[in-house]
Amino acid sequence: MKYNYLGRTGIEVSELCFGTMSFGGDSDATESAKMYKACRDSGINFFDCANGYSGGRAEEILGGLIKIERDDIILTSKCFTSMSKDRNSGGGNRRNIIKSVEDSLKRLGTDRIDIQFMHHWDDNTPLEETLRALETLVQSGKVLYLGASNYAAWQIAKALGISERQGWARFDVLQPMYSLVKRQAEIEILSLAQSEEIGVITYSPVGGxxxxxxxxxxxxxxxxxxxxxxxxAQRYHDDWLFDTAEAFTALAATKGVHPVSLAVSWVAAHPDVTSPIIGARSVEQLAPSLASVNIDMTPDLRAEISALSPTPAHATDRSELLFE
Ligand SMILES: NC(=O)c1ccc[n+]([C@@H]2O[C@H](COP(=O)([O-])OP(=O)(O)OC[C@H]3O[C@@H](n4cnc5c(N)ncnc54)[C@H](OP(=O)(O)O)[C@@H]3O)[C@@H](O)[C@H]2O)c1
Known part of the structure; x- marks a missing residue:
């Protein structure tokens, strides 16, 4: 396992991050513990979680597992998801952010979250309010770094501008969806991350x-x-996705590798991705994701795989070169 600096933060994270969305849902506590151990044995020090995963159960299970080695783990969580019937529970408002993080800390059994993500953009809360609440959490030491997930590039750029103007902690990590069949991030989000030296941990590398x-x-x-x-089912609905899945599986067979290993390795090889977040419901499923680090993803192999899915359109319609 290799380790990379996460954006311009001084912390080093494993080249794979393990996502715990299955903990307490698709995977019971025993299977979750087995997956956690397999990750730790392979050198992973980076674990992604969220308040909403399995209604808070994922944080409780992960919290129990990291207890004896908390200082060796880079831990994330997220807020936005509503966790109660309170109509103000949920979203990017100050009230919800502060309460969500305090509740996450209790479930995780720790006094700090290394990276706290906003899980989604909130149309109904001024961005200044969201960022100021996050700054409060950083100032109090409950949160060390901030991240944004599922934000469009313009939303991230707007947030960076506000944080810089106000002298507040900025989003140092992004968490977009990214796989061979979901490549939107390539056009603006990954370019923005490179330009601003932001760490990127991408989710759903195997397309769920x-x-x-x-x-x-x-x-x-x-x-x-x-x-x-x-x-x-709705996210992965279009016919072309299944055609690509079949062609990709056939290509993996010709290379003699498990398609899951190849899918994760393809994501990891993007120069602006710090660590793909891998996911599984069992240790058996997890094994090929962990083995992805052994694949030699040459530029030619990556291009051969990329050709199996449409390259997303440029960010502007004027895409021809102006100077040659
Ligand atoms: N920020 C966000 O909004 C967001 C959203 C989603 C995920 N995430 C994070 O990213 C992590 C990973 O996302 P993901 O679970 O969607 O990743 P993924 O790798 O694209 O999908 C994982 C799923 O693929 C199937 N799978 C994986 N390995 C397999 C194998 N060897 N054989 C057969 N099936 C296999 C399993 O689902 P089945 O067994 O059900 O087929 C498994 O649960 C999550 O745990 C979470 O931490 C974040």
């Missing part, structure tokens, strides 16, 4: 399971997130 080898135009597993979770 789409690129694991079990999906194709006429191929579906009996169970699995994309067939049983309506949100994911």
């Amino acid at each position: 399971g789409l690129l694991s080898g079990k999906y194709g135009p006429n191929k579906r597993p009996n169970s699995g997130r994309i067939v049983s979770n309506s949100k994911y």
Whole structure:
């Protein structure tokens, strides 16, 4: 396992981050503990979580596992998700952010979160209010670094401008979706991250399971997130996704590697990605994600894989070169 500096922060994180969204949901506490151990044995020091994962259970399970080695772990959490029937629970307002982080700290059994993400953009709260609440948490030491997930590039850029003007802590880490079948981040978010030296940990590298080898135009597993979770079924719905999944699986077979290893390695090889966040429901599923670090993802191999899915359009319609 290699380690990379996370953006311009001085902290080093493993080249893979393990996502705990399955803890307490698809994976019970025993299986979660086995996956945690497999990650630690392979050198991972970086774990992603969120207040909303399994209704708070993921934070409780992860908190129990890191207890004996808290100082060796880089820990993230997120807020935004509503956790109660209170109509003001949820969103990017000051009231919700402060309460969410205090509740996360209790569930995680720690006195600080290394990276606190805003899980989503909030249309109903002024950005200054969100950023000021986050600054309060940094000042109090409850949170060390800030991150933004699922923000558009203009929203991140706007936030960076406000933070700099006010002298507040900025978003030092981004968490966009990114895989061979979800490449929107390539156009603006990753370029922004490179320009501003922001760390990037991308989620769903296997397309929620789409690129694991079990999906194709006429191929579906009996169970699995994309067939049983309506949100994911909608996200991975278009026919071309399944054509790409089939072609990708065939390519992985010709290279003699597990498609999950190849999918994660393709994401990790983007120069602006710090660490892909890998996910699994069992140690068996996790093994090929961990093995991704052994793949030699040459520029030619990456280009061959990239050709299997459409390259997203440029950010402007005037894309021809002005000077030659
Ligand atoms: N910020 C956000 O909004 C956000 C959103 C999503 C995720 N995340 C983070 O990113 C992490 C990873 O995301 P993800 O779980 O979507 O990643 P992913 O790697 O794209 O999908 C993981 C899923 O793919 C399937 N899979 C993985 N390995 C497999 C194997 N060897 N064989 C067969 N199927 C396999 C499993 O689902 P099935 O068994 O159900 O098929 C597994 O749960 C999460 O834990 C979370 O920390 C963040």
